[in-house]
Amino acid sequence: MHRVGYLMTEGFQVMSLATQAVFEFANIVAGEAVYRIQNFSIHGGTVRSSLGMHIDTLPLGAPGLADTWMVTGTLTPLTAPDEAVLASVRAFVEGARRTAGLCTGTFVLAHAGVLEGRRATTHWAYAKKLREMYPQVEVEEDRIFIVDGPLWTSAGMTAALDMALGMVEKDLGAEVARSVAHKLVMHQRRSGGQSQHSELLALSPRSDRIQAALDYARRHLNRSLSVEELAGVVHLSPRQFTRVFTAETGQSPAKAVESLRLEAARLLIEQSRHSLDVVARETGFRDRRHLREVFIRGFGVPPQAVRRDARRVVSA
Incomplete structure (x- = not known):
C-alpha cells in the first residue's frame, strides 16, 4: 500500500x-x-x-x-x-x-x-x-x-x-x-513538460462569434485555415473578420492560428510517439523543418528537446 x-x-x-x-x-x-x-x-x-x-x-x-x-x-x-x-x-x-x-x-x-x-x-x-x-x-x-x-x-x-x-x-x-x-472528467492528462500557458485562454475573445472561429481553427489545424475560410465560418467578410478578431484578441488571425498550431504540436510531441513528420502534418506545418523553425522561434528550444524532457518526466 x-x-x-x-x-x-x-x-x-x-x-x-x-x-x-x-x-x-x-x-x-x-x-x-x-x-x-x-x-x-x-x-x-x-x-x-x-x-x-x-x-x-x-x-x-x-x-x-x-x-x-x-x-x-x-x-x-x-x-x-x-x-x-x-x-x-x-x-x-x-x-x-x-x-x-x-x-x-x-x-x-x-x-x-x-x-x-x-x-x-x-x-x-x-x-x-x-x-x-x-x-x-x-x-x-x-x-x-x-x-x-x-x-x-x-x-x-x-x-x-x-x-x-x-x-x-x-x-x-x-x-x-x-x-x-x-x-474525474479531466479533459486531458497533461504531462509535466507541458506549458502552463494556454493559447485559447490567453486569446479570450469577447464575442461568441470569434470564439467559434477559434474553436473551428483548433479542430482543423491540419488545414491551411485562410482568413477567408475562418471568416466564412462566422459569416463575416475577410476584412471585417480580421478587424474584429484583432480588436478582440490583440493578434492577427494568422498569428493566432500559428500559436494554436504550436500548442497542438507541443502536446503531440510530449504525449505521443508520432514522428515529427506526422506532428507537422497533423498540426498544419509544411514539413518538419518548418515545424522546427517556428518551434524554436516560439519556445526557444527544438521539438526534440521537448520530447526528451517529457520522456524524462515519465521515466523519473
Whole structure:
C-alpha cells in the first residue's frame, strides 16, 4: 500500500485537498485500497485553510508515517513557516520515497533548503520571486509539474491534479492513470513538460462569434485555415473578420492560428510517439523543418528537446 501524507500549516490552500480525489479514484479503478491518505500537521488537531474551513489532522511523530509527502502551499508563500515545519520537510526528503510541493508548497521545500541544485516549478505568479530568493534552484516557470529525483513540484493548483495523476501513472501504469482522468472528467492528462500557458485562454475573445472561429481553427489545424475560410465560418467578410478578431484578441488571425498550431504540436510531441513528420502534418506545418523553425522561434528550444524532457518526466 502507498501511504500518502499531506503536511498542512495554518492558511493552507484548500484546493490542495482536491488532489486527494486522484488517489481516491485510483483506489476505485484498481478495485482495492492501493493508497492510504492521511492529513498531518506539526502538533495535530484542527488546521484552518485559506478559505476558513477547518480540517482535522494527525500529529507528526515517528518516521515512516508516509512514503509520499504532499506539502501544501499558502497564499503567503514568501514567508517561511516555523522551523519545525522545515525540519520535518528535510526529514521527509531524507526518508520518504518522494516529497512534493503543491503549487506554492514549492516555497516550503525551498525554505527548507532541499531544492538547491534541482529543477522546480511553482505558480507562474510566484516563479520570478522564487528564482530571486533562491538562485541555486533551477526554476522552470513554464511547466505544469517537474520531477527531479525524489522531489516533485507543481504549478498552480489545477496542475497539482496532473502531478498527482503522474504519481498514479508512475505507481500503477498509464492505463490506470487514463481511467482515473476519465472518471474525474479531466479533459486531458497533461504531462509535466507541458506549458502552463494556454493559447485559447490567453486569446479570450469577447464575442461568441470569434470564439467559434477559434474553436473551428483548433479542430482543423491540419488545414491551411485562410482568413477567408475562418471568416466564412462566422459569416463575416475577410476584412471585417480580421478587424474584429484583432480588436478582440490583440493578434492577427494568422498569428493566432500559428500559436494554436504550436500548442497542438507541443502536446503531440510530449504525449505521443508520432514522428515529427506526422506532428507537422497533423498540426498544419509544411514539413518538419518548418515545424522546427517556428518551434524554436516560439519556445526557444527544438521539438526534440521537448520530447526528451517529457520522456524524462515519465521515466523519473
